[in-house]
Amino acid sequence: MTNTTFSTPRDLLRYAVTRFNGAKLFFGHGSAEAFDEAAYLLLHTLKLPLDRLEPFLDARLLPDEVLQVLSVIERRVTERVPAAYITKEAWLGEYKFYVDERVLVPRSFIAELIPQQFSPWLTDPEGVENVLELCTGSGCLAIMMADTFENAVVDAVDISKDALAVAEHNIREYKLEGRVNPIESDLYENVPFKKYDLIITNPPYVNSESMRTLPPEYLNEPQIALAGGEDGMDLVRKIIAGAAERLTPEGILVVEIGNEREYAEAAFGHLGLTWLTTSIGDDAVFLLTAEQLQTAQ
Numbered sequence: 001m002t003n004t005t006f007s008t009p010r011d012l013l014r015y016a017v018t019r020f021n022g023a024k025l026f027f028g029h030g031s032a033e034a035f036d037e038a039a040y041l042l043l044h045t046l047k048l049p050l051d052r053l054e055p056f057l058d059a060r061l062l063p064d065e066v067l068q069v070l071s072v073i074e075r076r077v078t079e080r081v082p083a084a085y086i087t088k089e090a091w092l093g094e095y096k097f098y099v100d101e102r103v104l105v106p107r108s109f110i111a112e113l114i115p116q117q118f119s120p121w122l123t124d125p126e127g128v129e130n131v132l133e134l135c136t137g138s139g140c141l142a143i144m145m146a147d148t149f150e151n152a153v154v155d156a157v158d159i160s161k162d163a164l165a166v167a168e169h170n171i172r173e174y175k176l177e178g179r180v181n182p183i184e185s186d187l188y189e190n191v192p193f194k195k196y197d198l199i200i201t202n203p204p205y206v207n208s209e210s211m212r213t214l215p216p217e218y219l220n221e222p223q224i225a226l227a228g229g230e231d232g233m234d235l236v237r238k239i240i241a242g243a244a245e246r247l248t249p250e251g252i253l254v255v256e257i258g259n260e261r262e263y264a265e266a267a268f269g270h271l272g273l274t275w276l277t278t279s280i281g282d283d284a285v286f287l288l289t290a291e292q293l294q295t296a297q
Contacts, residue, residue, distance in 0.1 A: 008059060029090070045072050072086055211227050239253075259283070
């Protein structure tokens with residue numbers, strides 16, 4: 001690709017927004033619109049501070065820098081890959097993680113609840129010693145849990161060896177070896193048999209009908225991490241079924257199911273789900289206590 005037109009970040013930003021809008025890209029991995037994603041990719045490619053666009057808008061770029069940015073724009077448009085796969089990074093709140101095509105781009109409403117330590121359901125956060133995360137992917141939630149519950153060891157479980165390799169990278173970056181333990185397992189199968197104060201999971205929960213209409217950006221993510229069966233609850237059923245014997249008497253299970261509350265209520269409403277409030281309301285994350293799970297057995 002040659003360039004005879006662009007000389008400043010402002011030129012490239014305008015071009016990127018036009019290309020993104022013209023291609024009808026989908027933005028569901030951190031950016032809300034074409035401008036935000038264009039600005040992020042521009043600043044990242046030029047190795048500029050991600051929160052300081054304005055001072056650089058009219059700076060003169062080297063020809064090679066222009067070509068680098070154009071290449072990134074072209075890949076985002078033609079391949080429809082999430083921006084995070086291009087930059088190899090994603091953010092959850094204040095936490096930055098390495099990501100690539102082996103894992104979902106981190107996005108979780110459970111992440112919003114971790115700083116509050118699941119109060120009031122966990123009455124003694126400092127007493128939390130053992131945490132289990134099922135379907136850990138990149139390890140982002142497990143790392144956030146270890147950072148928040150300072151006395152806890154977190155077992156981070158995934159069936160995908162590739163995903164766990166990414167999780168291990170992030171665990172090393174945060175220097176949490178020994179406190180976050182990646183475990184290759186089909187849910188509870190290879191998990192140490194001990195009692196956990198807290199089990200969290202953001203499992204595959206997209207129902208079959210929704211899977212058929214996902215935008216290309218989501219189809220470029222690992223489908224094993226998205227597809228949850230006919231009603232989206234296939235893995236959630238297994239997680240709930242095995243949770244009672246894994247929780248301490250005061251333990252809790254926290255499950256994220258995205259937009260699938262209707263299906264979750266149909267499958268598990270009789271258990272008395274407690275829906276937790278997040279930035280999108282009270283439809284995405286539910287909680288069950290060990291007592292509720294024991295009673296249901």
